[in-house]
Amino acid sequence: METYFWMAIMLAINWGGFIYLLVRTSRKEVAKTKPKP
Amino acid sequence: MSTKDQFLSRWGFLAAALGMAIGTGNIWRFPRMAAQYGGGAFILAYTLALFLWSAPLLMSEMAIGRKTRRGPIGGFRDFLGRRHTWMGAWMVMVCMLITFYYSVVTGYCLKYFVLAMQGAFKEGVDTTALWNNFLSTPLQTVLFHALAIGLCGLVIYKGIQSGVERVAKLMVPALFIFLIVAAARAITLAGAGAGLRYLFVPDWSKLGQPATWLQAFTQSAWSTGAGWGLLLTYAIYTSKREDISQNCLLVGFGDQSAALLAGMAIIPTIFALSPNLERANSAMASGNTGLTFISLAQLFPKMPGGAIVAPIFFLAMVFAAFTSLIAMVEVGVRSFIDAGWGRKKSTVVVVIGCLLLGLPSAIIPSFLENQDWVWGVALLLSGFFVILAVWKFGADKVRTELINPSADIKMGRWWSFIIKFISPVVFLVLTGWWFYRGIVDNPKNWWKPFSPFTTMTVLFQWAILLVVLLAANRLLARWVKASPPEVD
Numbered sequence: 304m305e306t307y308f309w310m311a312i313m314l315a316i317n318w319g320g321f322i323y324l325l326v327r328t329s330r331k332e333v334a335k336t337k338p339k340p
Numbered sequence: 341m342s343t344k345d346q347f348l349s350r351w352g353f354l355a356a357a358l359g360m361a362i363g364t365g366n367i368w369r370f371p372r373m374a375a376q377y378g379g380g381a382f383i384l385a386y387t388l389a390l391f392l393w394s395a396p397l398l399m400s401e402m403a404i405g406r407k408t409r410r411g412p413i414g415g416f417r418d419f420l421g422r423r424h425t426w427m428g429a430w431m432v433m434v435c436m437l438i439t440f441y442y443s444v445v446t447g448y449c450l451k452y453f454v455l456a457m458q459g460a461f462k463e464g465v466d467t468t469a470l471w472n473n474f475l476s477t478p479l480q481t482v483l484f485h486a487l488a489i490g491l492c493g494l495v496i497y498k499g500i501q502s503g504v505e506r507v508a509k510l511m512v513p514a515l516f517i518f519l520i521v522a523a524a525r526a527i528t529l530a531g532a533g534a535g536l537r538y539l540f541v542p543d544w545s546k547l548g549q550p551a552t553w554l555q556a557f558t559q560s561a562w563s564t565g566a567g568w569g570l571l572l573t574y575a576i577y578t579s580k581r582e583d584i585s586q587n588c589l590l591v592g593f594g595d596q597s598a599a600l601l602a603g604m605a606i607i608p609t610i611f612a613l614s615p616n617l618e619r620a621n622s623a624m625a626s627g628n629t630g631l632t633f634i635s636l637a638q639l640f641p642k643m644p645g646g647a648i649v650a651p652i653f654f655l656a657m658v659f660a661a662f663t664s665l666i667a668m669v670e671v672g673v674r675s676f677i678d679a680g681w682g683r684k685k686s687t688v689v690v691v692i693g694c695l696l697l698g699l700p701s702a703i704i705p706s707f708l709e710n711q712d713w714v715w716g717v718a719l720l721l722s723g724f725f726v727i728l729a730v731w732k733f734g735a736d737k738v739r740t741e742l743i744n745p746s747a748d749i750k751m752g753r754w755w756s757f758i759i760k761f762i763s764p765v766v767f768l769v770l771t772g773w774w775f776y777r778g779i780v781d782n783p784k785n786w787w788k789p790f791s792p793f794t795t796m797t798v799l800f801q802w803a804i805l806l807v808v809l810l811a812a813n814r815l816l817a818r819w820v821k822a823s824p825p826e827v828d
Contacts, residue, residue, distance in 0.1 A: 305537075305541055306533060306536050306537040306540060306541055307536075309379075309380045309540040309541050309542060310536060310539075310540040312380070313380055313383050313384075313540055313600065314600065316383075316384075316387055317383075317387065317593060317596045317597050317600050318597050318600070320589075320593040320596075321590070321593040321594050321596075321597040324586060324589055324590040324593060325590065327586065327748065328350070328354070328583075328586060328587075328590060331583075331748060332349075332350060332351070
């Protein structure tokens with residue numbers, strides 16, 4: 304149990320940060336391609 | 341600069357930058373370091389290193405490259421002044437000296453991918469003998485070195501959009517998929533829990549040991565490519581509206597995520613399939629190439645589905661090494677382009693140079709190890725030169741004029757504080773500690789310049805390069821053409 308707890312923490316920090324930034328970048332890029340009213 | 345010499349999209353740049361950062365070190369060094377220096381405690385120290393050393397340096401490099409539109413030699417000349425051109429040349433030379441042997445290492449990965457495809461890793465095969473036979477057959481090591489640098493040259497010859505970007509967009513997502521497949525197989529093996537425990541559960545006592553911090557920071561510096569001049573060079577090919585801070589953080593976190601995946605693929609495999617704990621620990625202590633090309637190669641036949649996982653794993657190694665090699669060779673090519681040469685001619689000259697100057701490492705394995713020992717740590721000095729450049733230009737000016745205007749995530753004053761005060765301390769402590777250990781651990785021989793792993797061989801080879809570059813400073817400053825090309 305202790306192993307999976309720490310595994311979740313470490314993955315949340317690193318993979319969490321990576322996925323958050325990917326999503327943020329993706330949103331920005333999609334917004335760029337939308338035509339402005 | 342033609343528009344074809346720019347990344348077509350932000351994703352293309354990010355793929356190339358991630359490919360640059362994720363190299364063999366993520367796969368064969370990070371898992372060993374994490375396991376040896378306290379598991380989760382090491383991972384936390386490693387994450388801290390991203391914020392105190394690697395990310396600020398990557399952002400500074402990208403700012404210099406995007407502002408000056410030059411590789412490191414011209415970049416330092418235009419950013420710091422002509423008197424400091426030699427610092428950029430140091431960065432390029434250190435990067436190239438690493439490239440000469442990194443191409444040989446990429447060749448090793450190619451060879452093992454071919455072996456895995458041929459089904460060479462069978463139960464009972466002596467993988468130590470297989471590895472030693474390969475290393476002691478120069479025809480083989482030279483052939484695969486030539487193949488690696490030749491393929492890399494082809495990609496760079498085609499230019500940024502058609503070569504570098506296209507290959508990165510293919511290889512980097514594939515690399516992540518391969519690592520996920522290998523990790524999924526490893527953590528579902530019976531007995532994998534012991535390896536996961538070794539990797540993730542923190543041994544807090546290790547944080548009290550300076551070696552843990554030294555290894556975490558150096559691993560982060562080497563792994564993210566901070567201070568290599570690689571991101572500085574790729575930044576030349578980005579739009580002036582490209583977001584520096586978010587891209588660099590994404591590269592840093594992506595690099596760490598790949599390293600964790602590699603750890604999850606390797607350590608549970610070692611622990612689940614080794615006959616006993618002693619053998620597992622001995623595999624973890626067997627060094628980069630020993631772990632990958634001997635221990636893992638020996639364990640794949642014992643793994644259910646190992647015949648499929650082995651080629652996938654070694655192809656991941658090839659992609660990781662190859663995309664980093666492309667970025668390294670591009671640093672050399674860019675230096676010639678800055679001097680007014682065409683891309684094609686520059687590529688041919690640099691590739692032939694890498695092929696010839698990599699031969700000693702391909703033929704004599706101990707020469708490769710010596711070069712890795714000497715120039716790996718020189719990257720810290722390259723990083724320090726970037727810090728000096730930011731200091732001289734003004735850390736707040738870099739932050740407010742170069743990073744923040746196009747940034748989605750704005751850097752606060754803390755960024756200037758880190759690059760002005762924390763990063764230099766990190767550099768002094770890391771290099772000071774490295775040299776101190778080099779002397780204390782080898783008190784009888786540390787002063788011998790011609791021994792392969794001494795402190796003096798490092799100082800001796802650094803001194804030769806420094807003297808040559810300082811003497812050639814004026815020439816170098818004149819060598820780079822006067823006006824940079826305009827980009828959108």
